[in-house]
Amino acid sequence: MKEKIQIKKKVLFENDRLAAEIRRRLHEKRIVSLNLVSSPGSGKTSLLERTLGALNNELNMALIAGDVQTKNDAIRLTRAGGKIVRPVITGGACHLDARMVSKTLDELDLNDVDVLFIENVGNLVCPSSYDLGEDMKVVLVSTTEGDDKPLKYPAMFWRSSALIINKIDLLGLSDFELEKVKKNAKSINANLKIFEMSCRTGERLETWYNWLIQLVKDKKTL
Amino acid sequence: MKEKIQIKKKVLFENDRLAAEIRRRLHEKRIVSLNLVSSPGSGKTSLLERTLGALNNELNMALIAGDVQTKNDAIRLTRAGGKIVRPVITGGACHLDARMVSKTLDELDLNDVDVLFIENVGNLVCPSSYDLGEDMKVVLVSTTEGDDKPLKYPAMFWRSSALIINKIDLLGLSDFELEKVKKNAKSINANLKIFEMSCRTGERLETWYNWLIQLVKDKKTL
Numbered sequence: 079m080k081e082k083i084q085i086k087k088k089v090l091f092e093n094d095r096l097a098a099e100i101r102r103r104l105h106e107k108r109i110v111s112l113n114l115v116s117s118p119g120s121g122k123t124s125l126l127e128r129t130l131g132a133l134n135n136e137l138n139m140a141l142i143a144g145d146v147q148t149k150n151d152a153i154r155l156t157r158a159g160g161k162i163v164r165p166v167i168t169g170g171a172c173h174l175d176a177r178m179v180s181k182t183l184d185e186l187d188l189n190d191v192d193v194l195f196i197e198n199v200g201n202l203v204c205p206s207s208y209d210l211g212e213d214m215k216v217v218l219v220s221t222t223e224g225d226d227k228p229l230k231y232p233a234m235f236w237r238s239s240a241l242i243i244n245k246i247d248l249l250g251l252s253d254f255e256l257e258k259v260k261k262n263a264k265s266i267n268a269n270l271k272i273f274e275m276s277c278r279t280g281e282r283l284e285t286w287y288n289w290l291i292q293l294v295k296d297k298k299t300l
Numbered sequence: 301m302k303e304k305i306q307i308k309k310k311v312l313f314e315n316d317r318l319a320a321e322i323r324r325r326l327h328e329k330r331i332v333s334l335n336l337v338s339s340p341g342s343g344k345t346s347l348l349e350r351t352l353g354a355l356n357n358e359l360n361m362a363l364i365a366g367d368v369q370t371k372n373d374a375i376r377l378t379r380a381g382g383k384i385v386r387p388v389i390t391g392g393a394c395h396l397d398a399r400m401v402s403k404t405l406d407e408l409d410l411n412d413v414d415v416l417f418i419e420n421v422g423n424l425v426c427p428s429s430y431d432l433g434e435d436m437k438v439v440l441v442s443t444t445e446g447d448d449k450p451l452k453y454p455a456m457f458w459r460s461s462a463l464i465i466n467k468i469d470l471l472g473l474s475d476f477e478l479e480k481v482k483k484n485a486k487s488i489n490a491n492l493k494i495f496e497m498s499c500r501t502g503e504r505l506e507t508w509y510n511w512l513i514q515l516v517k518d519k520k521t522l
Contacts (some may be wrong), residue, residue, distance in 0.1 A: 085307045086489035117339045118424050118453065119445025148451050171393065171457065172425035200452070201425055202340050203368060203394035222467065223341025226404060228420070229370050231340065233392065245444065248473060252500060278474060 093208055096176035100183065102215025105227035107163035108300065109140075110293045111194040113210050115234060117227075117252045118200030121244040123151045125218065125286075127158040128193055132287050137294060142166055144183050149253050151197060162186055173205040180211075180258060181278050184195040188210045192294045206233040213293075215240035221245045222252055225259035231264045240271040242286070247276040305510050315430055318398035322433025326416060327420075330522065332515045335432050337456060338440035339449075340422030341465040345373045346499035346507075347440065348417055349380040353511050355379045359414045359516060363378075364388055364404050366396040373419060374522040384408055395427040396420050404431075414516045424453040436461035442465045444474055448483035454488045461472065462493040464508070469498040 104111050108120060114122045126141060133139070140162040143151040152165035164182050166174060179196060188194075198205045206207060206215075217238040219227050222245055228235040235241065241263050256274065263270055271289070275282045326333050330403035336344045338435060347364060355361070362384040365373040384409060386404050410416075418434060420427045428437075439460035441449050442469055450457040457463065463485050471478060479495065485492055493511070499506045 081307060085303060104377075117341060117422065117445075118449055119339060119442075119464070145452055147454050150448050150452060170425075172423070177502075199337065199425065201423055202394075203396070203421065203423055204426065220444065222442065222470070226370070226372050227340055230367055230372060232369050248470065249442070251473070297349060 087226070087238045090207065090291065091269045095179050097209035099212040100176060100180055103183070103294065104188075104213075107191065109188060109191050110290075110291070110297050111196065111212040113196045113198060113205075113212035113215045114218065115202070115205045115238065116197045116200060117202050117214055117220075117223060119163070119222065120218040120220045121242075121277045122197050122200070122218055123137065124153050124245070126155055126197060128159075128277050128280060128283055129195075129287070129290070130155065130158040130160050132283065134161075136291065138190050139258060140186055140191045140194045142174075142179060142194070142196045144169060144178070144197055146172070146199055162191065165198050168199060171200060171278050172201050173202075173208050174210060175208050176210055193290065195197050202227070202231040202234050206237050214241060216240045217245050218242045219259065221248050221254045221256070223254075225254050226262060228259065228263040228266050228277075235263050235266040237242065238267065238270065238272065244277055246274050247279045247281060301326065301506060304325065307384060310427065315398045317481070318402050319431035319433040321401055323467055324408065325405065326410075326433065326435075327347060328408075329410050329413065330519045331413050331416050332512075332519050333418065335418045335420060335427075335434035335436040335437045336422070336440065337427045337460065338422060339422045339424050339445060342423070342440040342442045343499045344419045344440055345376050347464065348377055348382075348419060350499050350502060350505055351376065351417075351424045351509070351512070352380040352382050354505065355512065356383075358513065360412050362382075362408055362410070362413045362416045364396075364416070364418045365391060366400070366419055368376060368392060368394070368421055384413065387420040392423060394421060394423050395430050396432055397430050398432055407413055413503065415455060415512065424449070424456050428455040428459050440464045440466050441504075443470050443476045443478070447476050447478075450481065450488050457485050457488040457492070458487070460492065462495065465494065465496045468496050469501045507519075
């Protein structure tokens with residue numbers, strides 16, 4: 079057990095070193111980078127499809143789509159208008175790590191990119207431990223998943239800067255209470271910026287778009 | 301990397317050894333044991349609540365509720381009438397392992413138990429690697445998660461014996477197609493026994509109940 083913990087520490091240490099390199103690299107080019115994390119099926123890809131649809135002319139977006147298997151997400155993002163899209167198939171691993179991201183960035187032309195979206199593997203546990211060099215993690219939770227998720231998977235909510243509550247079009251069809259999930263999330267991380275939306279209907283995405291645009295502006299003037 | 305893989309192999313080897321012990325122990329007492337796996341919020345706890353409500357007089361059920369944090373699920377199961385309920389808080393770990401289950405079984409009176417349900421941590425990736433000594437894994441997927449989940453997380457569907465498609469009351473409110481998810485699941489594992497139901501409304505759970513009762517009967521006559 080002790081041996082296992084030491085190895086895990088070593089792996090995470092190496093990951094952190096690489097993540098710091100990525101962070102420096104993206105910062106030099108003034109690229110906003112967001113690591114999207116959630117359970118499978120919460121709507122990470124749908125959010126990115128919507129965002130491409132709305133902001134593709136305004137922002138130059140690069141997208142890394144992580145998955146255990148298949149390039150389904152990358153295909154969806156390219157169809158939605160993504161110009162710089164790369165799939166990363168982890169081949170069994172339950173999270174992206176900094177090495178995978180770094181390798182993928184090597185293949186991309188990052189000049190003139192405003193925002194890098196990294197869509198992590200659908201998993202509310204493991205991706206919380208792996209820094210990918212992003213500016214911030216954005217965690218999604220959908221109204222069909224239950225409002226106690228922040229309490230049951232606290233690390234992810236604590237390490238994220240923004241929370242997207244997706245599928246608000248399905249509110250009222252389950253016992254999910256919007257106020258409860260917000261209260262639970264804030265009890266883990268009081269600084270969470272919270273968005274409510276439906277990526278399926280397109281409802282209430284404006285605040286998210288404006289926030290993104292502002293992030294890009296702020297980064298350029300750094 | 302090689303070092304990491306060797307340690308992982310050692311951990312899994314030790315897990316398999318313990319799992320075999322659990323399997324022998326449960327088999328001696330003719331206990332049917334099911335390891336419930338799914339994304340967070342697919343309805344593992346709701347399924348168990350329904351099952352307790354319907355079969356509590358007929359079957360003696362023991363329940364182990366695994367979670368990263370909180371005893372929420374165990375509390376729900378006790379409220380639903382569970383007589384033998386134990387929470388296992390993994391404290392960060394993304395899956396249950398055989399050691400946790402074995403330790404918990406030590407505390408339980410297993411005489412006269414017909415079925416042991418092990419509710420795993422909500423995670424479609426990692427729990428697939430850890431044998432808990434169960435008779436079979438039962439994987440849940442809900443209609444709000446997307447019908448490509450079997451393709452994106454194949455290991456879990458390949459290692460499961462039954463698939464529960466939950467939240468059929470919400471069919472038609474998303475792009476989820478029932479036939480597609482079944483086809484995708486069967487393409488990974490042709491032998492999957494498939495159930496469709498809504499644990500919220502209670503719709504179509506009879507087949508599941510009858511299947512469970514039959515499993516118990518079959519086990520007793522072994």
